[in-house]
Amino acid sequence: MSVVLENLTVSYQRHPAVHHVSGEFADGEATAIFGPNGAGKSTLLKAMVGALRPDSGRAVMSHRRADIAYLPQQSEIDRSLPITVEDLVLSGLWHRSGAFGGVGRDGRMRVAEALATVGLSEFARRPIAALSSGQFQRVLFARILVQDARLILLDEPFNAVDAKTTYDLLALVRRWRAEGRTVIAVLHDYEQVHAYFPYTLLMAREVVAWGKTETVLTDANLRRAVERAAHWQDRAPVCRVDGEAA
Amino acid sequence: MLHLYDLLVAPFAEFGFMRRALAGCLALALGSGPVGLMLVMRRMSLMGDAMSHAVLPGAAIGFLVAGLSLPAMSVGGFVAGVLVALLAGLATRFTGVKEDASFAAFFLMSLALGVLIVSKSGSNVDLMHILFGSVLAVDSAALVLIASVASLTLTTLALIYRPLMLESLDPVFMRAVGAKGGLWHLLFLMLVVLNLVAGFQALGTLMAVGLMMLPAITSRLWAHSVGGMMLTSVGVAFASGLGGLLLSYHFELPSGPAIILLAGVAYLFSLLFAPVGGALPRYIRSRHFEQ
Numbered sequence: 352m353s354v355v356l357e358n359l360t361v362s363y364q365r366h367p368a369v370h371h372v373s374g375e376f377a378d379g380e381a382t383a384i385f386g387p388n389g390a391g392k393s394t395l396l397k398a399m400v401g402a403l404r405p406d407s408g409r410a411v412m413s414h415r416r417a418d419i420a421y422l423p424q425q426s427e428i429d430r431s432l433p434i435t436v437e438d439l440v441l442s443g444l445w446h447r448s449g450a451f452g453g454v455g456r457d458g459r460m461r462v463a464e465a466l467a468t469v470g471l472s473e474f475a476r477r478p479i480a481a482l483s484s485g486q487f488q489r490v491l492f493a494r495i496l497v498q499d500a501r502l503i504l505l506d507e508p509f510n511a512v513d514a515k516t517t518y519d520l521l522a523l524v525r526r527w528r529a530e531g532r533t534v535i536a537v538l539h540d541y542e543q544v545h546a547y548f549p550y551t552l553l554m555a556r557e558v559v560a561w562g563k564t565e566t567v568l569t570d571a572n573l574r575r576a577v578e579r580a581a582h583w584q585d586r587a588p589v590c591r592v593d594g595e596a597a
Numbered sequence: 598m599l600h601l602y603d604l605l606v607a608p609f610a611e612f613g614f615m616r617r618a619l620a621g622c623l624a625l626a627l628g629s630g631p632v633g634l635m636l637v638m639r640r641m642s643l644m645g646d647a648m649s650h651a652v653l654p655g656a657a658i659g660f661l662v663a664g665l666s667l668p669a670m671s672v673g674g675f676v677a678g679v680l681v682a683l684l685a686g687l688a689t690r691f692t693g694v695k696e697d698a699s700f701a702a703f704f705l706m707s708l709a710l711g712v713l714i715v716s717k718s719g720s721n722v723d724l725m726h727i728l729f730g731s732v733l734a735v736d737s738a739a740l741v742l743i744a745s746v747a748s749l750t751l752t753t754l755a756l757i758y759r760p761l762m763l764e765s766l767d768p769v770f771m772r773a774v775g776a777k778g779g780l781w782h783l784l785f786l787m788l789v790v791l792n793l794v795a796g797f798q799a800l801g802t803l804m805a806v807g808l809m810m811l812p813a814i815t816s817r818l819w820a821h822s823v824g825g826m827m828l829t830s831v832g833v834a835f836a837s838g839l840g841g842l843l844l845s846y847h848f849e850l851p852s853g854p855a856i857i858l859l860a861g862v863a864y865l866f867s868l869l870f871a872p873v874g875g876a877l878p879r880y881i882r883s884r885h886f887e888q
Contacts, residue, residue, distance in 0.1 A: 364693075401775070429767075433823050434762065434766060446774065450760040451756065478822075
């Protein structure tokens, strides 16, 4: 199993948010994507799952689509819809059920187990609108548990989540690592990265450093990341780096 | 009791056109109610309005070709509506224009074209008929059309309910798992157009969307679950149809606006008193207990 970025560039209105990024994620390990705001972290994840189209280059994953789980940012989800917690978690079985198929009794069992794991067994029948941000994030983690994927992509999983919930969900990340799954998470908390993610991709549109966390998150690298992120130009010249030759 | 009978039952017992109108209202309510609710939940409440205008030139061309013929006008209206939906969808996909703006642009062009065609070639009476319809003029053929659309709508919605709902809830996740969001969306828009076409014979292009949206928006104030909302919206739509027909009969009002206004009254009442989202129950609940 491998997750490789080949010279990936993704732009918004011709301004690259992810610029000629190449590298390979450590297989069966947890990698944090770290960097200042606007560094292209979420954009990179979206391009990896195919929700955004790259301008050039590609993300090559040896995983089948059913083996990739993706947690979007909470702001992308319409929480006002009258759906129950159970129904939302059941959507994690999409690869089995598709648009029309059934989920079966064992599917429902898996959902019940997942909800128990994140501590929300009592909430199965509640509407999602009645949940707090932290509870809702637990529900989304339950959906990932149900997906049972080998590659797990998390976009800012701990935003607007209290300390206890963060701690519980980080324990899940640790468990996934122990199970040999590949976890890639966009994070903002330096301490979390150090404690739970052995590998880090530090980026500011381009790769600043990528490798073992302790060698990546140095003061010098972090300073470079902030400097590069600040270099936004309205009239930047067209990039001449030849993707294919590089 | 005789009095009540005269008031509520006699009009339907005595006149075939009233019975057909009532059956038409029931079928329209069954189709439009759930479709309207899905529009509300997909935050596309105004899209129904846009689509109802988009239908006009097709209906007008149908009218030009075959006169006041239901099949011709329905097919024309359906084609025009789906065309606008497709063009707007394509424009959103390949340019930076947002979906609602794109729909607004295309339906306005379509509407202008429709008015142009009608005014060049028909009398004002015809224009009035297309714009306002007449539920009392629903004949057996129209009834069959409306009922067929309702059946098709309910069956299709039942089939595409899961992807449609999940796509509204979490579009990025759905793209990540490779679900074909665009396909369901297009199917759903076709249902919207179909229901508007079914409605415009009875209510006119302007009013058809009223029976679709007002009961649907009202239903969100009454129920917690989607099923409950669908039942409520169908119920409100049918009750408005029944009440509107009676008002129209007893006070000699045009039936279309009477029906929609009654749905509006139901909405205003619900705004104040509905248990789930109404203002008064919310106020009472906000005065919580000490423990």
